[in-house]
Amino acid sequence: MSRFEGTSNYIATEDLKVAVNAAVALERPLLIKGEPGTGKTVLAYELARALNAPLITWHVKSTTKAHNGLYEYDAVSRLRDSQLGDARVHDVRNYLKKGKLWEAFTAPARPVLLIDEIDKADIEFPNDLLQELDRMEFYVQETDETIRAEVRPVVVITSNNEKELPDAFLRRCFFHYIRFPDAQTMQDIVEVHFPGIKPRLVSEALKTFYEIRDTPGLKKKPSTSELLDWLKLLLVDDVAPETLREKTPGKLIPPLHGALLKNEQDVHLFERLAFMSRREGARPGG
Structure with a gap:
């Protein structure tokens, strides 16, 4: 995979280029911190452009849970369809909504996965993602199958420092703080x-x-x-x-x-x- 040198639309400092390329080489999530407005989120978009890779974005909110990134099972719709005699109820896959990690793990080409503003979620959120980001796989109970990434996505995680992230999570990331530009x-x-x-x-x-x-x-x-x-x-x-x-x-x-x-x-x-x-x-x- 080619090295990231910034793009015509994104001025990357030397230390940021080093951080991006190190994270890609190590196949570790790149954790980017910095003041709001310093280009953390845009970095993922420009990195995807530079690598000619698909971009999958997961914008985290205060209500976001880790399992939302894997999949969601719509039991209510399935119950309603069973009462209406809908034939779709016989295949549980019709009621599974793929999350962003599922999309990233099964993308046809190596994607860039942006997990944006991870510090907005509760403190358990990063810890709940540890295993999936480490192993690049997760188990789907409803279908008794394991979703496994054939190629590890390039993972970019942004944080505005609203709350401290757990040490166990930090250990698994390559970290870079975007200083305010001179x-x-x-x-x-x-x-x-x-x-x-x-x-x-x-x-x-x-x-x-x-x-x-x-x-x-x-x-x-x-x-x-x-x-x-x-x-x-x-x-x-x-x-x-x-x-x-x-x-x-x-x-x-x-x-x-x-x-x-x-x-x-x-x-x-x-x-x-x-x-x-x-x-x-x-x-x-x-």
């Missing part, structure tokens, strides 16, 4: 999404963006995806780089800040900073 990497990411964008606008926008992220007391730091949304709006409204450079007291909140600041506490924080800055400027000799 200014140079971010500039490369912006160029991928907006080829030929005005360099002065990008320079001023990045300065403002990182200043906002570094503001003490900020509840939610803006992410890469929010920066890209903001840049798109700046381009649509044809905002001049000089507008972003202005640091007068009344201009501390950047234009179209709703793309970057996503809760009232952070907006109030910048309003307070602007107010304090105006007061400082209004003092005699200030």
Whole structure:
């Protein structure tokens, strides 16, 4: 299988490339952590593209149980059909709904399986998947058969660090934390999404963006995806780089800040900073 080097749509740092290729070589699940908006989920999509492999996605919710990934047996439908005299009741397979692991294990070509936001489920969820991910097989009681993967899928698991994952689960994964991109990497990411964008606008926008992220007391730091949304709006409204450079007291909140600041506490924080800055400027000799 070819090595992952990033794609035309996805800027991968050197250490991320190493992590992806190591996980593929070891045939271990790749556990990706990082701030929301750092491209964890997109990585699986781009990895599937790069490997020319089918992608199977399992988006985990708070109510998700491990058995949902294997299969679900619809006993209620079978009982109803038996009361109606439906011939389908004679084959229990008609009432088994394949889960994402079943799909991945029986895919005709080696797939990429994304288990997205595993930390949203309860703490038992990762442990309940250990055996299946280790052995790449599971038993179906209703049909007395074992579903076994002929080829191990490439497994990418993402976590937003909402809760700690069990040690036994972590031992079986190759781990990588996606650090928030530095200014140079971010500039490369912006160029991928907006080829030929005005360099002065990008320079001023990045300065403002990182200043906002570094503001003490900020509840939610803006992410890469929010920066890209903001840049798109700046381009649509044809905002001049000089507008972003202005640091007068009344201009501390950047234009179209709703793309970057996503809760009232952070907006109030910048309003307070602007107010304090105006007061400082209004003092005699200030």
